Each structure stands twice: as structure tokens, then as C-alpha cells.
Amino acid sequence: MKILFIAALAFISLSAFWPKESIKTTPLSNEKFTGATPRFTTDHRGNPVLSWVEKDGDKGHFYFAVSENGGLTFGKKIKINAPTELTVHAEGMPRVAFKADGSIWATFEIKKPTKEAPRASDLMYVASTDNGKTWSAPKAVHQDTTPGKGHSFSDMIRLPNGELGFVWLDEKMGTYEGRSVKFTQTLPNGGFSEEVVVDSNACQCCRTVLFVDANKNIHLAYRDLLADGTRDMSQAVSTDGGKTFTQPQLVYKDRWKVNACPHTGPGLTQAGNDFFVTWFSGKSENHEAGIRIVKSGEEKLFSSHLTVRAKHPQIADLNGNLAVVWDESFEKNGEFFTKIALRIIDKNGKESTSYLTADLENASYPVLLSTPNGLLLAYEWQGKGAKKTVIVSQLVGDL
Secondary structure (H helix, E strand, O other), X not given: OHHHHHHHHHHHHOOOOOOOOOOEEEEOOOOOOEEEEEEEEEOOOOOEEEEEEEEEOOEEEEEEEEOOOOOOOOOOOEEEOOOOOOOOOHHHOOEEEEOOOOOEEEEEEEEOOOOOOOOOEEEEEEEEOOOOOOOOOOEEXXXXXXXXXXXXXXXXXXXXXXXXXXXXXXOOOOOOOOEEXXXXXXXXXXXXXXXXXXXXXXXXXXXOEEEEOOOOOEEEEEEEOOOOOEOOEEEEEEOOOOOOOOOXXXXXXXXXXXXXXXXXXXXXXXXXXEEEEEEEEOOOOOOOOEEEEEEOOOOOOOEEEOOOOEEEEEEEEEOOEEEEEEEEEEEEOOEEEEEEEEEEEOOOOOEEEEEOOOOOOEEEEEEEEEEOOEEXXXXXXXXXXXXXXXXXXXXXXXX
16 A cells, blocks of 8 residues: 555646656566666567565565556566676676677676675676576676786666776875776677776766767766865766767866765766756765766756755656656654655756655665656655565656
8 A cells, every 4th residue: 555655746746747647656676675776778569677686585586567558557477597696786786788780788796705806796697598597607797807806886788889898996006195097898799898897086986977978879877086085076088989088077076085885876967958966975074965967068057955864866758848856855744764765957047846654664776767758767665664665666757
């Protein structure tokens, strides 16, 4: 009943924006296990694909499901033949992507610690050419597989040439405090391209993100680590299919200095001819803690939600408008809970923010995808009194 209540609440609170009665919330993970790390992508036909992990104690089982009707329903979940000791965390989550030829790739991190480097890990992949019936043996995406080295906090995307592009945080270079940012892509005849070093000194443990724009350029964003200790967002662009990238540029001079890793990376999208980046920062020289939304090239915030309780923002284009989701913690009568927020910013800059989940339930780590039927969301959800979280999808509707 609580899941049905989520759908009803979303329809009421968003009725001013979504006149269509196209609200549906669906549980996808097995309620006997702990659902975690939802992520959207699309297959080679443009269908929505949702992946997630179901945790059973210290074991993780990796799944994905495809929707062939624009997110209204999802087909049977398919298990990915990944090791059950794969790492499960939102900043370095397991991921799925489809090549243009329909082959399916899944990436995940496997811990590979040594005494000197207890957090070391490899970024691994498996692939399927028969719609997930069988999978290849796990192999590393990166060239160097020396124990004790770090390869993590990755992203993966289908490129304009039909191949897959990968970005991740790699080993430290020289005397830099941070980690390097590397990019590679699959090759038509197998294997990977030469690794491109995009930045030699980035924040050590925040997610990276890849995005392909309308002109087929490849954008890469991540939390940088500047010489003075500032941990602001940077962006680099490739106009030659990933062979080279521009010198990274700061997205916005936030000036957040913290002697720790924030463990929260950016989201990136394009609306019309403009690019938008969102992220969380703590209290900086210029702003209170909270969510920032910036239009690339502008020196001021495009929008914001400044509270330390709001985190994990993601952003998408919805018919030229912006949709931004995040999770936000609340307290009521001595009980603490987390809700999913959705902000719509229309083409004229008008904003409206609604909360999609109910008080005293817990919902976190939202992701979103624009579909012909409207905005598709997924997140980790835990009903009041429930012991485990489940992954739910929610089709909000269209503007």
C-alpha cells in the first residue's frame, strides 16, 4: 500500500506541471534482499534500461531490466554474471551499457587491496552477445592490473561511433595529492584504445560522469582538486571521438575547501544549446552547503537548494526544460527520514519543487531518465518499519 501511496502523492503534488494521468510506481528488486545503486541507461534501440544490485549479506547480485514501452513497465530482470564480491556504493556503482550492435557490457569494481593500499581496486567488465543469457569472464578495463593500485569511481556510455567510452579515477601521478582521470573506449575489433589522461590531479573518491551532446562531442565532468585544496567541479570536452580532450575548465568557482573526500560527484545534461551541471558542496567561500545547478559559461548559480540535508543530485533534459532530483533528510516528531525531491525549471526559468515520497519512509539515491512518456525515476525505497530497501521505478509523466 505504501508504494501505491507514493504514486498518488506524486500525481497530486505535480498536477500543476503534469496534466497527464501517467503515474506509475513499480518495485523491481526482490524485497528479501537489500536493493542498492539504481542506474538508468538506454539500449541500442533507445529503450530504458535500469540496473541495480541486490545485497544478501556480504554478497551482491547484479541485475538489469529493459522497458520496451517507455518506462510504463519493465521486463523480466536479467542477472549479470559478475562476482558476488563486487563493490556496492553509489559513487562507484556497477553499470550497464549497450553497444550499437546490441552487445551488453557491465562494469563493476573488485577490491584488490595490499597492506600498503587497503582501498585499491580494479575496474572490471563482463560482456554478453546473446541478450544476457551468457557472459564473458571478468577482465579489467584498464591496462595496469598491478595489485595495490586504484581504478574506480567510473562511468560508461555509448559513443556516437557505437562503441563504449569509459572514464575512471586512476593512480596518483608524480607528486600530486589527488588521482588521475583516464578515458578509454572499446575498439570495433576488440580490445581498448590507448588510455587518455584527462587530468593528473582530481579529487580522490567522487564519481565521474560522461555525456554525449547533440553534436556528438564527448563531455567529461568530475570533482577536481586544485593546488590550494579547493574541490570544485571541472569539465573537459572531446571533439574528435575521445582521442583527445580539452584542457579541463572549472564549471564554477565554488571555492569549497575540505581536507577529506566529499564522496559526491556531478550530474550533467544538455537542454537546447546549453549545458547544465549539478552537484553537492559543503559550505564554501561563496555559498552555504547544498545543491548547486550551473549553466556552463556563467559565473553565477543558475539554481540552488542550499541545505546540508540535500544531497546526491541528478539532472536531465525534459523537452527543453530541466529536471533535477535529489534526496533530502527531514525530522518529524523525533523521527528522521529521507525524501526524494524533484525540481522542474522551465524554459523561462520558472521553478517548482515537489517531494515525491511520504513522511517517515526513506528514499534515497534517485536517478532519472527522460522518455517519450515523460520523466522516469528510480531510487532506493524503504517503507516505514521495513528492514530492507527495494529499488522502485516511478513514471512521473510529461510536461
